[in-house]
Amino acid sequence: MKLERLSTGAKLYLRPIGLGSGLPLAGGRARFAAVELSVRQVDVVEIVGTFAVEDAANVVARLPAVLAARFDTLWTRLTTPRAALALPTGALDLATPQVMGILNVTPDSFSDGGRHDDPAKAVAAAQAMVAAGAALVDIGGESTRPRAPHVPLDVELARVGPVLDGLQGQGMPLSIDTRQSAVMARALAAGAGLVNDVSALAHDPQTLPLVAAAGCPVVLMHAQGTPQHMQDAPQYDNCLRDVFDWLEARIDAVAAGGVARDRIIVDPGIGFGKTIAHNLELIAGIGMLHGLGCPILLGVSRKKLIGVIDGDVEAHDRLGGSLTLALAGLDQGVQLLRVHDVPATMQAVRVWQALRASGGQA
Incomplete structure (x- = not known):
């Protein structure tokens, strides 16, 4: 994944994949082992790549600062249990x-x-x-x-x-x-x-x-x-x-x-x-x-x-x-x-x- 080259004006998305094992998804019974990372600039969507959940820290470290902050927000939301x-x-x-x-x-x-x-x-x-x-x-x-x-x-x-x-x-x-x-x-x-x-x-x-x-x-x-x-x-x-x-x-x-x-x-x-x-x-x-x-x-x-x-x-x-x-x-x-x-x-x-x-x- 060419993460360092991503435009800071792009919007980043994370989609949990590798379902059935790995981390609990939003604190529930479903689990995910990998994530698809995509970005959108204007109306063009690019699937940048996929990574295993254990590689999340390495991925975010390679992103431009603005996209890294967005990644951290989305990652926290994917992995935090929902309140009753x-x-x-x-x-x-x-x-x-x-x-x-x-x-x-x-x-x-x-x-x-x-x-x-x-x-x-x-x-x-x-x-x-x-x-x-x-x-x-x-x-x-x-x-x-x-x-x-x-x-x-x-x-x-x-x-x-x-x-x-x-x-x-x-x-x-x-x-x-x-x-x-x-x-x-x-x-x-x-x-x-x-x-x-x-x-x-x-x-x-x-x-x-x-x-x-x-x-x-x-x-x-x-x-x-x-x-x-x-x-x-x-x-x-x-x-x-x-x-x-x-x-x-x-x-x-x-x-x-x-x-x-x-x-x-x-x-x-x-x-x-x-x-x-x-x-x-x-x-x-x-x-x-x-x-x-x-x-x-x-x-x-x-x-x-x-x-x-x-x-x-x-x-x-x-x-x-x-x-x-x-x-x-x-x-x-x-x-x-x-x-x-x-x-x-x-x-x-x-x-x-x-x-x-x-x-x-x-």
Whole structure:
């Protein structure tokens, strides 16, 4: 690697590879034995080379000072355990993969729209998810599938309010999936402990100060465009690094707004303004996002890319593909899986953990 010749104006990236052995990745069960080093100048990405983890000190010593400082920051983030998430129901340990169950109380979500329109059914579904092992139940009253129409605030509140009321006082670990500050406030008051915003707190200007004041964890998701138009020919110069850069800038902005960095979770936004090729690139390289220093949430459950790959199968027939993609994420150290099928995913996670333990990697 010609490290000494790299331009100080380039941006440096580290992607953990050699998965399965070596150092714990972000303090979790996944491990990495090597790293791919790449740089980007303007829109040109160059894969400089790969090195074993034990050679990290030698590599950084050969870099120009500016790039060496960037290397040290990314290396620290790759190798430092993530702090547990503080929730009203207790601390959520991120050294072990956790599952977030999806509870859409909408008539038009792509997979389960209309299934939980009765609040009693929604409450029962949430209880079943927690009983099956879900660490969080993510309640949403607005579909953000491609081409989804805008949902008025009063309608969204009317959908989620009765469900929140039905679950209040049960000690349920709840999160709220919304872009609206009024919905966030309603959910937090009812006991929800985490905000999951597909707009990364950019849709409603009141969301950032609200989350900062609440002190709750928040998921910042990448999306190119709005739900109505995000699949209109999405384009990237380099999807994996474009998403990395966007999330890095958004983390800085949200932290500057008063949200502690150890309360920020990132989501690459699979299916949100991405082609099938973009989605696969992100999933295959998602380990690079550990360089952001935040826990990673992966939402691939029943997504369209599975149906396209497998001959246009319907959403309810995509469990096998959902589990395959989830396990690919676990191999790269993803801490949170957002899923429709909690029991099957929990089984897959437990088997994955047992395999790691049998190899002396627990």
